[in-house]
Amino acid sequence: MVKFNAKNLNIWFGQIHALKGVNIEIEANEILSVIGPSNSGKTSFLRMLNRLNELHANFRMSGWLEFDREEIKRINVESLRKRVGMVFALPLPLPLSIFENVAYGVRMHGEKNRGKVAGIVEGALKQAYLWDEVKDRLGVSAFKLSGGQQQRLCIARTLAVAPEVILFDEPCSGLDPISTAKVEEAMLRLKKDYTIVLVTNNVKQAARVGDRTAFFLSGELVELDRTQKLFTAPADRRTDGYIRGEFG
Amino acid sequence: MRKLKEFFVERLILICGLASIFFVILIFLFLTKEGLAVFKSVRPLDFLLGRNWYPISEPAQLGILPLIFGSLLVTLGAAVISIPIGVACAVYIAEIAPLKIKEVLKAGIELLAAIPSVVLGFIGMVTLVPWVKTTFHLPTGLTALSGSIILAFMAMPTIVSIAEDALYSVPKSYKEGAFALGATHWQTIYRVLLPAASSGIVAAIMLGIGRVIGETMAVMMITGNAAVIPHSILVSVRTLTATIAAEMGEAVVGSEHYFALFAIGIVLFIISFIINVTADLFLHKRR
Amino acid sequence: MRNTQRSQKIAFFFLFLATLLIVVPVGLIVVIIIQKGLPAINWQFLSDIPRQGMRAGGIFPAIIGTFYLVLGAIIFALPIGLLAAIYLSEYAKDNILNRIIKLAIVNLSGVPSVVYGLFGLALFVVFLRFGASILSGSLTLGIMILPIIVTTSREALESVPQSFREVSLSLGASKWQTIRHIVLPNAIPGILTGTILGLGRAAGETAPILFTVAAFYLPQLPKSIFDQAMALPYHLYVISTQVPNVDEKIRYGTALVLLFLVLFMNLVAIIIRYNFRKKKKW
Numbered sequence: 001m002v003k004f005n006a007k008n009l010n011i012w013f014g015q016i017h018a019l020k021g022v023n024i025e026i027e028a029n030e031i032l033s034v035i036g037p038s039n040s041g042k043t044s045f046l047r048m049l050n051r052l053n054e055l056h057a058n059f060r061m062s063g064w065l066e067f068d069r070e071e072i073k074r075i076n077v078e079s080l081r082k083r084v085g086m087v088f089a090l091p092l093p094l095p096l097s098i099f100e101n102v103a104y105g106v107r108m109h110g111e112k113n114r115g116k117v118a119g120i121v122e123g124a125l126k127q128a129y130l131w132d133e134v135k136d137r138l139g140v141s142a143f144k145l146s147g148g149q150q151q152r153l154c155i156a157r158t159l160a161v162a163p164e165v166i167l168f169d170e171p172c173s174g175l176d177p178i179s180t181a182k183v184e185e186a187m188l189r190l191k192k193d194y195t196i197v198l199v200t201n202n203v204k205q206a207a208r209v210g211d212r213t214a215f216f217l218s219g220e221l222v223e224l225d226r227t228q229k230l231f232t233a234p235a236d237r238r239t240d241g242y243i244r245g246e247f248g
Numbered sequence: 249m250r251k252l253k254e255f256f257v258e259r260l261i262l263i264c265g266l267a268s269i270f271f272v273i274l275i276f277l278f279l280t281k282e283g284l285a286v287f288k289s290v291r292p293l294d295f296l297l298g299r300n301w302y303p304i305s306e307p308a309q310l311g312i313l314p315l316i317f318g319s320l321l322v323t324l325g326a327a328v329i330s331i332p333i334g335v336a337c338a339v340y341i342a343e344i345a346p347l348k349i350k351e352v353l354k355a356g357i358e359l360l361a362a363i364p365s366v367v368l369g370f371i372g373m374v375t376l377v378p379w380v381k382t383t384f385h386l387p388t389g390l391t392a393l394s395g396s397i398i399l400a401f402m403a404m405p406t407i408v409s410i411a412e413d414a415l416y417s418v419p420k421s422y423k424e425g426a427f428a429l430g431a432t433h434w435q436t437i438y439r440v441l442l443p444a445a446s447s448g449i450v451a452a453i454m455l456g457i458g459r460v461i462g463e464t465m466a467v468m469m470i471t472g473n474a475a476v477i478p479h480s481i482l483v484s485v486r487t488l489t490a491t492i493a494a495e496m497g498e499a500v501v502g503s504e505h506y507f508a509l510f511a512i513g514i515v516l517f518i519i520s521f522i523i524n525v526t527a528d529l530f531l532h533k534r535r
Numbered sequence: 536m537r538n539t540q541r542s543q544k545i546a547f548f549f550l551f552l553a554t555l556l557i558v559v560p561v562g563l564i565v566v567i568i569i570q571k572g573l574p575a576i577n578w579q580f581l582s583d584i585p586r587q588g589m590r591a592g593g594i595f596p597a598i599i600g601t602f603y604l605v606l607g608a609i610i611f612a613l614p615i616g617l618l619a620a621i622y623l624s625e626y627a628k629d630n631i632l633n634r635i636i637k638l639a640i641v642n643l644s645g646v647p648s649v650v651y652g653l654f655g656l657a658l659f660v661v662f663l664r665f666g667a668s669i670l671s672g673s674l675t676l677g678i679m680i681l682p683i684i685v686t687t688s689r690e691a692l693e694s695v696p697q698s699f700r701e702v703s704l705s706l707g708a709s710k711w712q713t714i715r716h717i718v719l720p721n722a723i724p725g726i727l728t729g730t731i732l733g734l735g736r737a738a739g740e741t742a743p744i745l746f747t748v749a750a751f752y753l754p755q756l757p758k759s760i761f762d763q764a765m766a767l768p769y770h771l772y773v774i775s776t777q778v779p780n781v782d783e784k785i786r787y788g789t790a791l792v793l794l795f796l797v798l799f800m801n802l803v804a805i806i807i808r809y810n811f812r813k814k815k816k817w
Contacts, residue, residue, distance in 0.1 A: 088698070268619060275654045334553075340551060357557070360557065364738075364739025462650070469772070493652070520647055525641070
């Protein structure tokens with residue numbers, strides 16, 4: 001089943017042409033890795049999928065983008081973002097307690113029953129492998145957690161609103177190797193219930209977790225293939241150069 | 249239901265966002281509504297350039313030239329005092345003062361800005377006015393000079409804080425470049441920093457002067473309020489603002505005098521409008 | 536080289552001198568008022584009405600009048616100012632309208648206080664027939680302090696990191712929910728600072744209340760918002776220029792109470808800001 005389908009997608013921020021004629025299909029329950037050097041358009045692409053680019057004052061787009069066979073522009077933006085969650089590059093807890101961070105989205109979608117909220121929070125924290133580390137101090141500020149814990153808290157926060165797709169925007173860029181391994185492990189287990197799009201600077205990470213991998217360069221989708229194929233026998237010379245570290 | 253509530257809240261926010269424009273227009277509208285009526289009996293040019301302000305004589309003479317001169321003289325005096333001191337203080341705070349002293353100085357300047365003008369006027373009355381009287385052997389110390397000195401203290405906080413901001417926001421690289429060429433700290437300040445911050449400093453001076461022209465209570469209390477064209481800074485003067493404040497209480501609503509005071513209000517509004525818009529342009533040029 | 540060093544020393548000395556020329560008089564003013572005003576301060580001075588043509592007794596009605604005026608001004612200006620700040624920080628796009636609003640705010644903050652007085656007289660006292668009353672005075676002061684509240688609140692709102700907004704929106708919260716639950720709570724200290732600064736300004740201003748509310752002498756307290764009231768700054772003006780032979784002690788005492796009130800509010804604002812900066816979590 002196809003979750004996202006983009007046809008000739010172009011976007012601009014003011015004068016900058018950030019995505020150029022991108023065609024891509026994202027399957028349900030796959031992990032799609034998106035790689036490319038900085039300013040290649042990979043994050044702009046990710047932020048198209050939950051319409052976060054629209055916060056930018058001079059944003060324009062053309063082409064077609066649909067989610068679950070519905071044109072994305074016609075979906076109510078709040079319900080779209082509820083269905084398509086996002087984990088940001090840096091751990092970004094809200095200035096609230098651990099519990100309230102996870103409960104935030106749930107409450108915003110109108111859930112008032114305390115018991116229900118608590119249940120959802122516990123479930124989400126367990127899914128993100130954080131519950132055991134924080135269950136005794138749910139009331140303390142989320143800023144008290146370590147970087148890796150904060151990032152898993154952000155994952156839990158995203159899971160709590162029960163999305164169908166999770167977008168990861170370089171989720172490990174600020175983390176040490178051990179925390180990175182934990183986050184990657186969480187991603188692999190989440191795959192069975194969610195569709196995952198992972199933007200990463202780390203080529204090896206893309207190879208480790210991605211079912212398929214997309215390579216972006218200067219706003220263009222250069223190549224999209226099964227991860228193993230793309231990393232062993234890339235069709236495009238530029239892909240080959242990038243994964244071998246010739247430019248970055 | 250939630251959608252509906254948010255719709256109304258966001259409409260309300262938009263309305264309040266526009267409120268400032270609304271109030272500016274409202275102020276101008278009501279000033280002109282009451283003020284333009286005076287031009288039924290006085291020609292605008294006679295009003296602005298008339299040399300006699302006798303609003304309650306029969307017939308009334310409504311020339312505000314002495315008041316304009318009064319305002320100009322006091323403002324000029326205040327500018328001469330406050331601009332060099334204010335800019336120098338801004339340079340000291342921004343560049344020379346050690347961090348701790350800097351914080352204390354900034355708090356002191358904020359303190360000065362917070363002192364109500366009526367308190368400054370009172371202090372001027374009991375300390376400065378007698379001093380001016382004895383020093384210059386005058387019949388009265390209620391002079392333009394006294395007004396200028398007190399007003400300089402009301403302009404200085406504005407000048408210092410905005411000029412300090414302007415100096416502070418000069419990119420560090422300018423300064424480092426000058427140092428790298430072997431310039432002393434002082435050379436760097438007056439050859440590099442001051443020119444680089446000049447448009448911000450101009451804005452600071454303009455806003456400081458704007459504050460002086462609009463100041464009312466302190467001037468009214470210590471300039472003596474004589475509505476004659478001054479020939480020296482050591483005589484009593486009456487400013488535009490003080491005239492309104494002192495006479496509105498006695499003017500009958502709807503009388504010629506009442507309209508004339510509103511017309512002075514229009515003049516003040518236009519002056520402050522010009523000063524603020526120009527200063528804002530200078531501030532934006534910097535960015 | 537010696538020469539440039541010496542000219543630097545001389546220049547720095549003059550800069551220092553200029554700073555002293557501002558700071559020392561300010562210190563002197565405060566010290567003189569405290570020194571000469573403190574002997575006048577006692578319970579009777581603060582709680583009694585003025586007696587013997589304001590040459591004796593206390594200043595209680597003026598304190599109460601100022602309290603009502605400031606309260607009224609803030610009730611009017613805070614909601615409008617805060618919502619205007621939210622508009623500018625969260626909704627306004629970078630266009631002409633936004634530019635005009637900002638210009639209008641700059642202008643409001645530059646309009647001379649006595650012109651506010653004229654405006655209040657023409658609109659509230661005469662046109663809307665509120666008469667010289669607490670209502671007229673409060674509204675006039677409220678419009679006057681609006682730019683202070685808008686500017687400081689807007690700065691406070693804009694200092695909340697953009698990433699918090701993105702996180703909240705990415706979870707599917709609406710724009711207003713994001714403002715209400717994330718942006719506003721984190722901007723409260725800044726908004727509070729601006730509000731208190733506005734209060735201080737309103738408490739100290741005289742010219743806007745001259746023709747809109749202030750009573751020369753009023754032995755009883757105001758009973759409703761349509762009554763006239765005495766006010767501290769106007770009272771100080773009256774006893775120092777309009778009434779002959781007032782004991783100097785009473786003048787200084789009144790000045791001290793007013794100065795204390797205004798500086799105390801400013802101090803509170805500074806402390807809130809300082810603590811907030813120290814505790815900032817991001």
